[in-house]
Amino acid sequence: MELPAVNLKVILLVHWLLTTWGCIVFSGSYAWSNFTVLALGVWAVAQRDSIDAIGMFLGGLVATIFLDIIYISIFYSSFAITDTGRFSAGMAIFSLLLKPFSCCLIYHMHRERGGELPRRPDFFGPSQEHSAYQTIDTPDSPATPFASPEDKGQAAPRGY
Template sequence: MMEIPAINLKAIVLVHWLLTVWACMEGLPLSYAWGNLSVLAVGVWAIAQRDSIDAVLLFLLGMILTILTDIIQFGIYYPLNDFKAVRGFSAGMAILNLLLKPASCFFVYQMYRERGGDYNVNFGFPSVSRNRDTYQSIDHQEESSSPANPFNQAQDSKPGVRTY
Protein backbone atom coordinates (compact mmCIF):
# COMPACT_ATOMS: atom_id res chain seq x y z
CA MET A 1 0.00 0.00 0.00
CA MET A 2 1.25 3.46 -0.83
CA GLU A 3 2.27 5.76 2.01
CA ILE A 4 0.37 9.06 2.21
CA PRO A 5 2.85 11.96 2.22
CA ALA A 6 2.84 14.11 5.32
CA ILE A 7 1.67 17.58 4.39
CA ASN A 8 2.10 20.29 6.98
CA LEU A 9 -1.07 22.13 8.03
CA LYS A 10 0.88 25.38 7.89
CA ALA A 11 1.64 24.79 4.21
CA ILE A 12 -2.02 24.10 3.44
CA VAL A 13 -3.17 27.28 5.18
CA LEU A 14 -0.40 29.37 3.60
CA VAL A 15 -1.10 28.17 0.04
CA HIS A 16 -4.87 28.72 0.38
CA TRP A 17 -4.33 32.12 1.98
CA LEU A 18 -2.07 33.24 -0.87
CA LEU A 19 -4.48 31.99 -3.52
CA THR A 20 -7.42 33.63 -1.73
CA VAL A 21 -5.62 36.97 -1.55
CA TRP A 22 -4.76 36.79 -5.25
CA ALA A 23 -8.32 35.75 -6.10
CA CYS A 24 -9.72 38.76 -4.24
CA MET A 25 -7.81 41.28 -6.34
CA GLU A 26 -10.77 41.92 -8.62
CA GLY A 27 -13.97 40.37 -9.87
CA LEU A 28 -15.30 38.32 -6.96
CA PRO A 29 -17.58 39.66 -4.20
CA LEU A 30 -16.60 40.29 -0.59
CA SER A 31 -18.47 37.14 0.43
CA TYR A 32 -15.74 35.10 -1.30
CA ALA A 33 -13.05 36.79 0.80
CA TRP A 34 -15.02 36.57 4.05
CA GLY A 35 -15.87 32.92 3.57
CA ASN A 36 -12.40 31.75 2.63
CA LEU A 37 -10.47 33.95 5.07
CA SER A 38 -12.70 32.96 8.01
CA VAL A 39 -12.08 29.28 7.24
CA LEU A 40 -8.37 29.99 7.06
CA ALA A 41 -8.62 31.66 10.49
CA VAL A 42 -9.97 28.36 11.81
CA GLY A 43 -6.97 26.73 10.12
CA VAL A 44 -4.68 29.03 12.11
CA TRP A 45 -6.53 27.88 15.25
CA ALA A 46 -5.87 24.25 14.23
CA ILE A 47 -2.18 25.10 13.83
CA ALA A 48 -2.01 26.84 17.22
CA GLN A 49 -3.69 23.99 19.09
CA ARG A 50 -1.95 20.90 17.80
CA ASP A 51 -3.96 18.47 19.92
CA SER A 52 -7.40 19.92 19.22
CA ILE A 53 -9.65 17.55 17.32
CA ASP A 54 -12.40 20.17 17.13
CA ALA A 55 -10.18 22.76 15.45
CA VAL A 56 -9.04 20.45 12.67
CA LEU A 57 -12.60 19.09 12.21
CA LEU A 58 -14.04 22.60 11.88
CA PHE A 59 -11.28 23.50 9.43
CA LEU A 60 -12.10 20.40 7.37
CA LEU A 61 -15.84 21.16 7.38
CA GLY A 62 -15.16 24.80 6.49
CA MET A 63 -12.99 23.76 3.55
CA ILE A 64 -15.72 21.43 2.32
CA LEU A 65 -18.35 24.18 2.62
CA THR A 66 -16.19 26.71 0.79
CA ILE A 67 -15.87 24.27 -2.11
CA LEU A 68 -19.65 24.53 -2.52
CA THR A 69 -19.83 28.30 -1.97
CA ASP A 70 -16.91 28.94 -4.35
CA ILE A 71 -18.68 27.02 -7.12
CA ILE A 72 -21.87 29.01 -6.54
CA GLN A 73 -20.03 32.35 -6.51
CA PHE A 74 -18.11 31.51 -9.69
CA GLY A 75 -21.38 30.69 -11.39
CA ILE A 76 -22.94 33.98 -10.36
CA TYR A 77 -20.04 36.45 -10.48
CA TYR A 78 -17.60 35.13 -13.05
CA PRO A 79 -16.92 37.98 -15.48
CA LEU A 80 -18.20 37.06 -18.92
CA ASN A 81 -17.50 40.45 -20.45
CA ASP A 82 -15.13 43.34 -19.78
CA PHE A 83 -12.15 40.99 -19.55
CA LYS A 84 -9.01 42.51 -18.02
CA ALA A 85 -5.69 40.83 -17.31
CA VAL A 86 -6.05 41.37 -13.54
CA ARG A 87 -9.57 39.96 -13.53
CA GLY A 88 -8.39 36.91 -15.49
CA PHE A 89 -5.50 36.39 -13.05
CA SER A 90 -7.85 36.67 -10.07
CA ALA A 91 -10.29 34.22 -11.60
CA GLY A 92 -7.47 31.81 -12.38
CA MET A 93 -6.19 31.92 -8.80
CA ALA A 94 -9.71 31.39 -7.45
CA ILE A 95 -10.18 28.37 -9.71
CA LEU A 96 -6.76 26.99 -8.72
CA ASN A 97 -7.72 27.49 -5.06
CA LEU A 98 -10.94 25.55 -5.68
CA LEU A 99 -9.12 22.73 -7.46
CA LEU A 100 -6.64 22.33 -4.60
CA LYS A 101 -9.31 22.22 -1.88
CA PRO A 102 -10.33 18.54 -2.29
CA ALA A 103 -6.70 17.45 -1.93
CA SER A 104 -6.32 19.75 1.08
CA CYS A 105 -9.48 18.27 2.60
CA PHE A 106 -7.99 14.79 2.20
CA PHE A 107 -4.79 15.79 4.01
CA VAL A 108 -6.69 17.65 6.74
CA TYR A 109 -8.86 14.56 7.25
CA GLN A 110 -5.68 12.51 7.72
CA MET A 111 -4.55 15.03 10.36
CA TYR A 112 -7.96 14.76 12.02
CA ARG A 113 -7.49 10.99 12.31
CA GLU A 114 -3.91 11.41 13.59
CA ARG A 115 -5.18 13.71 16.36
CA GLY A 116 -7.56 11.02 17.53
CA GLY A 117 -10.69 11.80 15.56
CA ASP A 118 -13.10 9.00 14.75
CA TYR A 119 -13.67 7.67 11.26
CA ASN A 120 -17.30 8.63 11.60
CA VAL A 121 -17.94 12.28 12.33
CA ASN A 122 -20.07 12.81 15.44
CA PHE A 123 -21.90 16.11 15.70
CA GLY A 124 -22.97 15.53 19.31
CA PHE A 125 -26.43 14.19 18.56
CA PRO A 126 -27.57 11.38 20.86
CA SER A 127 -27.53 7.94 19.35
CA VAL A 128 -28.86 4.54 20.32
CA SER A 129 -26.29 1.88 21.04
CA ARG A 130 -26.81 -1.87 21.39
CA ASN A 131 -23.55 -2.42 23.27
CA ARG A 132 -24.51 -3.69 26.71
CA ASP A 133 -21.00 -4.40 28.00
CA THR A 134 -20.89 -1.23 30.09
CA TYR A 135 -24.20 -1.85 31.89
CA GLN A 136 -24.18 -3.10 35.45
CA SER A 137 -26.65 -5.74 36.48
CA ILE A 138 -29.16 -4.73 39.15
CA ASP A 139 -28.84 -8.24 40.63
CA HIS A 140 -25.38 -7.40 42.02
CA GLN A 141 -25.12 -4.56 44.51
CA GLU A 142 -21.94 -2.74 45.40
CA GLU A 143 -20.08 -4.34 48.28
CA SER A 144 -19.90 -1.07 50.19
CA SER A 145 -23.68 -0.75 50.60
CA SER A 146 -25.84 -3.16 52.52
CA PRO A 147 -29.61 -3.67 52.79
CA ALA A 148 -29.61 -2.16 56.28
CA ASN A 149 -27.85 0.95 55.00
CA PRO A 150 -29.32 1.62 51.51
CA PHE A 151 -28.02 5.21 51.11
CA ASN A 152 -24.46 4.27 52.14
CA GLN A 153 -24.52 6.65 55.10
CA ALA A 154 -21.84 6.63 57.73
CA GLN A 155 -23.05 4.92 60.91
CA ASP A 156 -22.01 7.72 63.25
CA SER A 157 -23.64 10.57 61.32
CA LYS A 158 -26.70 12.35 62.63
CA PRO A 159 -30.04 10.81 61.66
CA GLY A 160 -31.76 12.66 58.84
CA VAL A 161 -28.49 14.05 57.40
CA ARG A 162 -27.37 12.37 54.20
CA THR A 163 -23.78 12.34 53.08
CA TYR A 164 -23.43 12.57 49.33
Template sequence: MELPAVNLKVILLVHWLLTTWGCIVFSGPYAWANFTILALGVWAVAQRDSIDAISMFLGGLLATIFLDIVHISIFYPRAGLSDTGRFGAGMAILSLLLKPFSCCLLYHMHRERGGVLPFHTDDLGPSPERSAYQTIDSTEVPADPFAGPDGRGQATPRGY
Protein backbone atom coordinates in the same frame (compact mmCIF):
# COMPACT_ATOMS: atom_id res chain seq x y z
CA MET B 1 -2.51 4.70 -0.56
CA GLU B 2 -0.29 6.69 1.79
CA LEU B 3 -0.77 10.45 1.69
CA PRO B 4 2.32 12.64 1.73
CA ALA B 5 3.18 14.32 5.02
CA VAL B 6 2.26 17.97 4.48
CA ASN B 7 2.46 20.52 7.22
CA LEU B 8 -0.81 22.23 8.14
CA LYS B 9 0.96 25.58 7.88
CA VAL B 10 1.79 24.91 4.22
CA ILE B 11 -1.86 24.12 3.43
CA LEU B 12 -2.93 27.28 5.21
CA LEU B 13 -0.33 29.45 3.48
CA VAL B 14 -1.18 28.14 -0.01
CA HIS B 15 -4.91 28.71 0.45
CA TRP B 16 -4.34 32.13 2.00
CA LEU B 17 -2.19 33.20 -0.94
CA LEU B 18 -4.64 31.87 -3.54
CA THR B 19 -7.61 33.42 -1.72
CA THR B 20 -5.85 36.77 -1.52
CA TRP B 21 -5.21 36.69 -5.27
CA GLY B 22 -8.75 35.46 -5.91
CA CYS B 23 -10.08 38.52 -4.08
CA ILE B 24 -8.73 40.67 -6.95
CA VAL B 25 -11.87 39.64 -8.89
CA PHE B 26 -14.20 38.09 -6.31
CA SER B 27 -14.77 40.16 -3.20
CA GLY B 28 -17.51 40.33 -0.59
CA PRO B 29 -18.96 36.90 0.22
CA TYR B 30 -16.05 35.05 -1.42
CA ALA B 31 -13.55 36.84 0.80
CA TRP B 32 -15.67 36.49 3.96
CA ALA B 33 -16.24 32.76 3.50
CA ASN B 34 -12.65 31.88 2.67
CA PHE B 35 -10.88 34.10 5.19
CA THR B 36 -13.22 32.93 7.97
CA ILE B 37 -12.30 29.33 7.23
CA LEU B 38 -8.61 30.26 7.08
CA ALA B 39 -9.00 31.75 10.57
CA LEU B 40 -10.21 28.31 11.70
CA GLY B 41 -7.04 26.96 10.10
CA VAL B 42 -4.96 29.32 12.22
CA TRP B 43 -6.78 27.93 15.26
CA ALA B 44 -5.93 24.39 14.11
CA VAL B 45 -2.25 25.37 13.82
CA ALA B 46 -2.23 27.08 17.23
CA GLN B 47 -3.82 24.12 19.02
CA ARG B 48 -2.06 21.07 17.63
CA ASP B 49 -3.95 18.56 19.78
CA SER B 50 -7.44 19.99 19.31
CA ILE B 51 -9.78 17.70 17.44
CA ASP B 52 -12.40 20.47 17.37
CA ALA B 53 -10.07 22.89 15.59
CA ILE B 54 -9.08 20.49 12.84
CA SER B 55 -12.68 19.25 12.49
CA MET B 56 -14.05 22.76 12.06
CA PHE B 57 -11.30 23.65 9.58
CA LEU B 58 -12.01 20.48 7.59
CA GLY B 59 -15.77 21.03 7.65
CA GLY B 60 -15.38 24.67 6.70
CA LEU B 61 -13.07 23.83 3.81
CA LEU B 62 -15.63 21.32 2.55
CA ALA B 63 -18.34 24.00 2.79
CA THR B 64 -16.24 26.53 0.88
CA ILE B 65 -15.89 24.07 -2.01
CA PHE B 66 -19.63 24.35 -2.55
CA LEU B 67 -19.69 28.11 -1.84
CA ASP B 68 -16.81 28.80 -4.23
CA ILE B 69 -18.49 26.85 -7.03
CA VAL B 70 -21.66 28.88 -6.58
CA HIS B 71 -19.87 32.21 -6.18
CA ILE B 72 -17.50 31.77 -9.13
CA SER B 73 -20.25 30.51 -11.42
CA ILE B 74 -22.56 33.43 -10.60
CA PHE B 75 -20.08 36.30 -10.39
CA TYR B 76 -17.49 35.37 -13.01
CA PRO B 77 -17.14 38.46 -15.24
CA ARG B 78 -18.10 37.49 -18.77
CA ALA B 79 -16.74 40.50 -20.67
CA GLY B 80 -13.96 43.04 -20.36
CA LEU B 81 -11.70 40.98 -18.11
CA SER B 82 -8.17 42.42 -17.91
CA ASP B 83 -5.02 40.35 -17.47
CA THR B 84 -5.11 41.08 -13.74
CA GLY B 85 -8.74 39.96 -13.61
CA ARG B 86 -7.96 36.73 -15.45
CA PHE B 87 -5.09 36.09 -13.04
CA GLY B 88 -7.34 36.66 -9.99
CA ALA B 89 -10.08 34.44 -11.40
CA GLY B 90 -7.53 31.76 -12.25
CA MET B 91 -6.16 31.79 -8.71
CA ALA B 92 -9.66 31.48 -7.26
CA ILE B 93 -10.32 28.51 -9.54
CA LEU B 94 -6.95 26.96 -8.65
CA SER B 95 -7.79 27.33 -4.97
CA LEU B 96 -11.10 25.59 -5.61
CA LEU B 97 -9.35 22.75 -7.45
CA LEU B 98 -6.82 22.26 -4.63
CA LYS B 99 -9.43 22.18 -1.85
CA PRO B 100 -10.47 18.52 -2.27
CA PHE B 101 -6.83 17.42 -2.03
CA SER B 102 -6.35 19.66 1.02
CA CYS B 103 -9.46 18.11 2.57
CA CYS B 104 -7.94 14.63 2.12
CA LEU B 105 -4.78 15.78 3.88
CA LEU B 106 -6.80 17.45 6.65
CA TYR B 107 -8.88 14.32 7.12
CA HIS B 108 -5.66 12.34 7.59
CA MET B 109 -4.51 14.89 10.21
CA HIS B 110 -7.95 14.68 11.84
CA ARG B 111 -7.56 10.91 12.21
CA GLU B 112 -4.02 11.34 13.60
CA ARG B 113 -5.39 13.66 16.30
CA GLY B 114 -7.87 11.00 17.35
CA GLY B 115 -10.91 12.21 15.46
CA VAL B 116 -13.50 9.79 14.17
CA LEU B 117 -16.26 10.04 11.62
CA PRO B 118 -19.73 10.98 12.87
CA PHE B 119 -21.05 7.72 11.39
CA HIS B 120 -19.94 4.09 11.75
CA THR B 121 -17.69 2.66 9.05
CA ASP B 122 -15.55 -0.44 9.23
CA ASP B 123 -14.00 -0.19 5.79
CA LEU B 124 -12.07 3.08 6.24
CA GLY B 125 -9.22 1.62 8.25
CA PRO B 126 -8.46 0.91 11.87
CA SER B 127 -9.93 3.10 14.55
CA PRO B 128 -7.66 4.49 17.29
CA GLU B 129 -6.99 2.21 20.25
CA ARG B 130 -9.01 3.42 23.24
CA SER B 131 -8.52 0.57 25.73
CA ALA B 132 -6.09 2.62 27.84
CA TYR B 133 -8.72 5.30 28.61
CA GLN B 134 -10.48 5.33 31.95
CA THR B 135 -14.26 5.20 31.54
CA ILE B 136 -16.47 7.85 33.11
CA ASP B 137 -18.31 5.34 35.31
CA SER B 138 -15.10 3.70 36.53
CA THR B 139 -14.82 2.91 40.25
CA GLU B 140 -11.07 3.49 40.26
CA VAL B 141 -9.92 6.46 42.32
CA PRO B 142 -7.61 8.76 40.34
CA ALA B 143 -4.16 9.37 41.77
CA ASP B 144 -3.67 12.49 43.91
CA PRO B 145 -1.85 15.05 41.72
CA PHE B 146 -0.24 16.60 44.80
CA ALA B 147 1.03 13.35 46.32
CA GLY B 148 4.69 13.20 47.17
CA PRO B 149 7.11 10.45 46.11
CA ASP B 150 6.10 8.34 49.12
CA GLY B 151 2.41 8.43 48.06
CA ARG B 152 1.21 10.60 50.96
CA GLY B 153 -0.68 13.75 50.03
CA GLN B 154 0.52 17.24 50.80
CA ALA B 155 -1.66 20.08 52.09
CA THR B 156 -0.72 22.45 49.24
CA PRO B 157 0.98 22.02 45.90
CA ARG B 158 4.70 22.62 45.72
CA GLY B 159 5.70 26.20 45.11
CA TYR B 160 2.99 27.75 47.28
Protein backbone atom coordinates in the same frame (compact mmCIF):
# COMPACT_ATOMS: atom_id res chain seq x y z
CA MET C 1 -2.35 4.85 -0.87
CA GLU C 2 -0.08 6.69 1.54
CA LEU C 3 -0.61 10.45 1.62
CA PRO C 4 2.48 12.64 1.69
CA ALA C 5 3.30 14.32 4.99
CA VAL C 6 2.46 17.97 4.45
CA ASN C 7 2.62 20.52 7.21
CA LEU C 8 -0.67 22.25 8.04
CA LYS C 9 1.13 25.60 7.88
CA VAL C 10 2.04 24.96 4.22
CA ILE C 11 -1.58 24.20 3.37
CA LEU C 12 -2.66 27.40 5.11
CA LEU C 13 -0.01 29.48 3.37
CA VAL C 14 -0.90 28.18 -0.10
CA HIS C 15 -4.63 28.72 0.39
CA TRP C 16 -4.07 32.15 1.94
CA LEU C 17 -1.96 33.21 -1.04
CA LEU C 18 -4.45 31.89 -3.59
CA THR C 19 -7.39 33.43 -1.69
CA THR C 20 -5.61 36.78 -1.51
CA TRP C 21 -5.02 36.72 -5.25
CA GLY C 22 -8.59 35.57 -5.84
CA CYS C 23 -9.85 38.52 -3.80
CA ILE C 24 -8.33 41.02 -6.26
CA VAL C 25 -11.65 40.98 -8.10
CA PHE C 26 -13.80 38.55 -6.09
CA SER C 27 -14.72 40.22 -2.84
CA GLY C 28 -17.63 40.13 -0.44
CA SER C 29 -18.84 36.65 0.39
CA TYR C 30 -15.91 34.94 -1.37
CA ALA C 31 -13.43 36.76 0.85
CA TRP C 32 -15.48 36.34 4.03
CA SER C 33 -16.01 32.61 3.63
CA ASN C 34 -12.44 31.79 2.65
CA PHE C 35 -10.70 33.98 5.22
CA THR C 36 -13.02 32.70 7.97
CA VAL C 37 -12.03 29.14 7.11
CA LEU C 38 -8.36 30.15 7.07
CA ALA C 39 -8.85 31.57 10.57
CA LEU C 40 -10.12 28.13 11.62
CA GLY C 41 -6.92 26.74 10.11
CA VAL C 42 -4.84 29.09 12.24
CA TRP C 43 -6.75 27.77 15.26
CA ALA C 44 -5.91 24.21 14.15
CA VAL C 45 -2.22 25.14 13.93
CA ALA C 46 -2.25 26.88 17.32
CA GLN C 47 -3.91 23.96 19.10
CA ARG C 48 -2.11 20.90 17.80
CA ASP C 49 -4.05 18.42 19.93
CA SER C 50 -7.53 19.82 19.32
CA ILE C 51 -9.80 17.54 17.35
CA ASP C 52 -12.43 20.29 17.23
CA ALA C 53 -10.07 22.78 15.59
CA ILE C 54 -8.97 20.45 12.80
CA GLY C 55 -12.53 19.18 12.37
CA MET C 56 -13.93 22.68 12.01
CA PHE C 57 -11.19 23.55 9.53
CA LEU C 58 -11.97 20.43 7.50
CA GLY C 59 -15.70 21.13 7.56
CA GLY C 60 -15.12 24.74 6.57
CA LEU C 61 -12.96 23.74 3.62
CA VAL C 62 -15.65 21.35 2.41
CA ALA C 63 -18.26 24.11 2.73
CA THR C 64 -16.13 26.60 0.81
CA ILE C 65 -15.76 24.13 -2.06
CA PHE C 66 -19.48 24.42 -2.67
CA LEU C 67 -19.59 28.16 -1.95
CA ASP C 68 -16.68 28.84 -4.31
CA ILE C 69 -18.32 26.87 -7.12
CA ILE C 70 -21.48 28.95 -6.76
CA TYR C 71 -19.68 32.27 -6.34
CA ILE C 72 -17.25 31.78 -9.25
CA SER C 73 -19.95 30.48 -11.58
CA ILE C 74 -22.17 33.49 -10.89
CA PHE C 75 -19.55 36.24 -11.09
CA TYR C 76 -16.90 34.83 -13.46
CA SER C 77 -18.24 36.42 -16.64
CA SER C 78 -18.38 39.91 -15.16
CA PHE C 79 -14.76 39.86 -13.90
CA ALA C 80 -12.87 37.84 -16.53
CA ILE C 81 -12.76 40.70 -19.05
CA THR C 82 -9.40 42.20 -18.07
CA ASP C 83 -6.05 40.50 -17.54
CA THR C 84 -6.27 41.20 -13.82
CA GLY C 85 -9.75 39.68 -13.71
CA ARG C 86 -8.58 36.55 -15.53
CA PHE C 87 -5.58 36.19 -13.22
CA SER C 88 -7.74 36.61 -10.11
CA ALA C 89 -10.39 34.20 -11.40
CA GLY C 90 -7.65 31.71 -12.32
CA MET C 91 -6.21 31.82 -8.81
CA ALA C 92 -9.68 31.38 -7.29
CA ILE C 93 -10.31 28.40 -9.58
CA PHE C 94 -6.88 26.94 -8.77
CA SER C 95 -7.65 27.29 -5.06
CA LEU C 96 -10.96 25.55 -5.65
CA LEU C 97 -9.28 22.70 -7.51
CA LEU C 98 -6.67 22.33 -4.76
CA LYS C 99 -9.19 22.19 -1.91
CA PRO C 100 -10.28 18.54 -2.32
CA PHE C 101 -6.64 17.42 -2.12
CA SER C 102 -6.15 19.65 0.93
CA CYS C 103 -9.26 18.11 2.48
CA CYS C 104 -7.76 14.64 2.06
CA LEU C 105 -4.54 15.74 3.77
CA ILE C 106 -6.41 17.49 6.58
CA TYR C 107 -8.69 14.49 7.07
CA HIS C 108 -5.55 12.38 7.52
CA MET C 109 -4.33 14.88 10.15
CA HIS C 110 -7.77 14.74 11.79
CA ARG C 111 -7.47 10.96 12.08
CA GLU C 112 -3.93 11.29 13.51
CA ARG C 113 -5.29 13.57 16.24
CA GLY C 114 -7.79 10.92 17.21
CA GLY C 115 -10.84 12.22 15.37
CA GLU C 116 -13.27 10.09 13.47
CA LEU C 117 -16.46 10.58 11.57
CA PRO C 118 -19.65 9.70 13.43
CA ARG C 119 -20.92 6.20 12.67
CA ARG C 120 -24.54 6.99 13.38
CA PRO C 121 -27.17 8.28 10.98
CA ASP C 122 -27.79 11.28 13.26
CA PHE C 123 -24.75 13.19 12.06
CA PHE C 124 -25.26 16.22 14.30
CA GLY C 125 -25.93 14.16 17.44
CA PRO C 126 -23.40 13.19 20.10
CA SER C 127 -20.49 11.40 18.49
CA GLN C 128 -18.75 9.87 21.50
CA GLU C 129 -19.63 6.96 23.73
CA HIS C 130 -20.39 8.29 27.21
CA SER C 131 -20.98 5.05 29.12
CA ALA C 132 -17.52 5.14 30.74
CA TYR C 133 -18.04 8.64 32.15
CA GLN C 134 -18.72 9.11 35.85
CA THR C 135 -22.11 10.67 36.51
CA ILE C 136 -22.42 13.73 38.69
CA ASP C 137 -24.71 12.27 41.35
CA THR C 138 -22.63 9.22 42.34
CA PRO C 139 -21.44 8.86 45.95
CA ASP C 140 -17.84 8.66 44.70
CA SER C 141 -17.92 12.20 43.40
CA PRO C 142 -15.75 14.59 45.41
CA ALA C 143 -17.34 17.26 47.57
CA THR C 144 -17.25 20.82 46.38
CA PRO C 145 -14.06 22.57 47.45
CA PHE C 146 -15.94 25.56 48.83
CA ALA C 147 -18.27 23.67 51.19
CA SER C 148 -17.84 24.52 54.84
CA PRO C 149 -17.21 21.73 57.39
CA GLU C 150 -20.70 22.36 58.86
CA ASP C 151 -22.22 21.56 55.45
CA LYS C 152 -20.42 18.22 55.53
CA GLY C 153 -21.53 17.41 59.08
CA GLN C 154 -18.03 17.89 60.55
CA ALA C 155 -16.80 20.15 63.27
CA ALA C 156 -15.08 23.30 62.12
CA PRO C 157 -11.30 23.37 62.66
CA ARG C 158 -9.80 26.01 64.93
CA GLY C 159 -9.38 29.42 63.38
CA TYR C 160 -12.16 28.84 60.93
